Amino acid sequence: MPFSINNFPIYSCNWVSLFFAWIGCVCTVVASQEPGSDVVAAFSRATKGEPLRYVAIGGSITQASSSGWIGDWLDEQFPKSEISVVNSGMSGTGSSLGIFRIDRDIISHAPDLVVIEYCVNDGGLTDEQAILYMETLVVRLKSLPHPPAIVIVEAAARRGVNLQRHRRIARHYGLVEADMQAAVEAHLSEHGEDWNVLFSDDVHPNRAGHALYAETLRNTLRPLLNRARSKDRATATPLVPLPPPLSTKPLLLDAxxxxxxxxxxxxxxxxxxxxxxxxxxxxxxxxxxxxxxxxxxxxxxxxxxxxxxxxxxxxxxxxxxxxxxxxxxxxxxxxxxxxxxxxxxxxxxxxxxxxxxxxxxxxxxxxxxxxxxxxxxxxxxxxxxxxxxxxxxxxxxxxxDLNLVPVPADAWSWTGPFSLSYPKEQMPIDARADTFTKFAPEPGDANFSLDRFTWKPVSAESNLVDFRTLIGEKKPSFVYARTEFDGGSGGQALLSITVDYYCQLWLNGERIIIFDGPHPRPHFSGPTESRSKRVLH
Known part of the structure; x- marks a missing residue:
């Protein structure tokens, strides 16, 4: 039984994964009434000399920060208080793993102040997923007998990030936000500097960038510190019942x-x-x-x-x-x-x-x-x-006993590359923005035909093909690949695909797999019913 694989855009990069889940919950805990009042209360206690335990959690951006950006600053502001700082940043992870880490990496430290930075690494999530996981983190922390103050750090990216999902959570629960995107853009505009002055790539700050993050976070917290030092400062967090959850899925509160x-x-x-x-x-x-x-x-x-x-x-x-x-x-x-x-x-x-x-x-x-x-x-x-x-x-x-038979590289053919034009200063680091752009060899219109294009043979020493090397193209772009193979006679077929970047996979003109985030794990599709003719692309 012949099979064909075509139109398979891939890239070569490192790997990471995101995964999602939920459980039922009834939220009857309490949260702060006024934005930042939980921070004011924590700072008021520290001003009196009570201990202040600070935990920062996030991805590689947090992991690379020095003392969670503000550990040293907290120590300076509260000389009477014993300050402890825990950096729980974990590269390559977002809130989808954070909900499982919360007990080990946050709650176990009995925090008074928690900074959460997942905005960039949550970029591959749907709105529903991003809200589900961030809200799970916030509600679980605010459900503790001594709920910590929470600050949401909205990290920056060269072409911007979707701030609205985390921002909705912050404002729904009266939490402080630190908008790093706005701070970075204002700094670059004021000083006439290029992005690379502050960042080593599209999202990771260099030393100067982390210094700006630290300054921005300090400036965000300083008015709350002044309130905590005032005569009418509060030493306890004003509490009201938590509002109804934003998430359409029950929160994962026992992960x-x-x-x-x-x-x-x-x-x-x-x-x-x-x-x-x-x-x-x-x-x-x-x-x-x-x-x-x-x-x-x-x-x-x-x-x-x-x-x-x-x-x-x-x-x-x-x-x-x-x-x-x-x-x-x-x-x-x-x-x-x-x-x-x-x-x-x-x-x-x-x-x-x-x-x-x-x-x-x-x-x-x-x-x-x-x-x-x-x-x-x-x-x-x-x-x-x-x-x-x-x-x-x-x-x-x-x-x-499962032994899949690999399709050899020299059985593939490809066409491309295909890309969009960008100004040099806006050139993306990868092709993610164009994942769903319909280039010419892609099914979906009445005039589609694989035979309209010139297909070149794939040359590779192994069954893993690096198309970036094959095409000699450094600019982010897509290629389409196809092959045919014998899937046996009758029964069902179990198909496996391994790809290190964005791709889509079609079977007989029907899209069956979408990888719209980088570094997906090897993926099985099936079992699927056998037919006399299969076209995968």
Whole structure:
């Protein structure tokens, strides 16, 4: 049975993942009435000499900041107070992982003041998802017996970021906002400077940029500090019932990280955290390396996932919930860490999470090797029953023997590149803005025909093709690729795609996969019914 793959735009870059979930909740906690009054109360207590515990959480922008931008400043402003500063920034992560980290990386430090910076890394989320996760963070913190003051840092990007989702949360709950986009644009305009004076790329501040962030955050908080020092300062946060949630989905208020080092079997051993700097994000680990090794975890709730280590010497693993179509995760595309949710918004009951190391393969040796798992991501348990879930087709025994046949690179052809024209100063760093632009070889109009274009052969030494190198084009652009292969006769087909950047995939003219964020994990599509003719592009 012939198959074709066409119009497959890809890029080469590093990897990261975002995943989403929710559970039911009833919000009966309280929040501050006037914007910033929670900060005034925290500063008033510190002025009197009470301890001030400060936690900053976010992605790589926060991680690279010195003492969360204002740790030293807080120490200067409150000489009578014992100031503690915790930088919980974690590169390559957004609020979708932050909701699982909140207990370990914020609440455990009993904070009085929390800064949340996820605006840039939440850029790939839908409005619904961004509101769901940020609101979950805010409501959970404001539900504590001693709720901390919260400040939302709206970080900047060269071509701007979507500030409105986080801004809606901040204003709905009376939280202080620090608009870094406005501060950066005002500074560059006033001094006649280029973006690169403050940033090392489109989003990451350099030393001067972090200094501007720190100054902006100080200027945002200084009026609240003056109020705290005034004679009529408040020492307790004015409290009113929380407003109804903005999210259309129930909040994920019991999301947490569950360390896996206690889950020991003859095949999975206790392992040490990675020795590099990112090892601090792990609390122990378990490791396995033999092909076919399986781990079955009975879990209760609605949402389940894994936080795992990445190393170029590692292998890959298959993961699913209740024997559903698996995800195939290559843990060796780079060094560091990543996470995925294998089951989202499932019925609130008992489930089974399966992890299987794939069978040994001579065709794709990169799939075999050691795997290191750090945490189970778990949510929805407080709403779940003990009812067992029905199991599906892809049992661990099936996953052990799952061997997909790769389509060789020299079987592909491509056309392009295609791109839009930008002024030099506005040239994007990648092609994300054009992901949904319909270039000529894309289906969707009556005149579409693959035969209208010149298709060139792909030349590559492996089955992973770097189109940026192939086309010799540094400007952000797209290419379209196609191939044909024999999928066997009858039955169903399980298709797998691995891509490191934005792409869309069509099957017989029907779009079946969209990667509109960078660094997606390898993705299975199917099983799908076989036909006599298949066109994937």
């Amino acid at each position: 947490r990280l569950v360390p896996l080092q206690a889950y020991i079997t003859p095949d999975w051993k206790t392992g040490a955290p990675p020795s590099a700097w990112w090892g601090r994000f792990f609390q122990g680990a378990i490791t396995a390396e033999a092909p076919g090794t399986a781990l079955r975890l009975p879990v209760r709730g609605t949402t389940f996932g894994l936080f795992y280590a990445r190393d170029t010497d590692n292998g890959s693993f298959l993961v699913n919930v209740d024997d559903s179509v698996p995800s195939h995760v290559y843990a060796n595309t780079r060094d560091g860490f990543s996470y995925l949710l294998a089951g989202v918004d499932l019925p609130a009951r008992e489930h089974m999470l399966n992890v299987v190391l794939p069978a040994e393969s001579e065709i794709d040796p990169s799939r075999n090797g050691s795997v290191t798992l750090g945490y189970l991501l778990l949510a929805g348990e407080t709403q779940a029953t003990r009812e067992p879930s029905p199991q599906g087709t892809f049992t661990p025994e099936v996953l052990r």
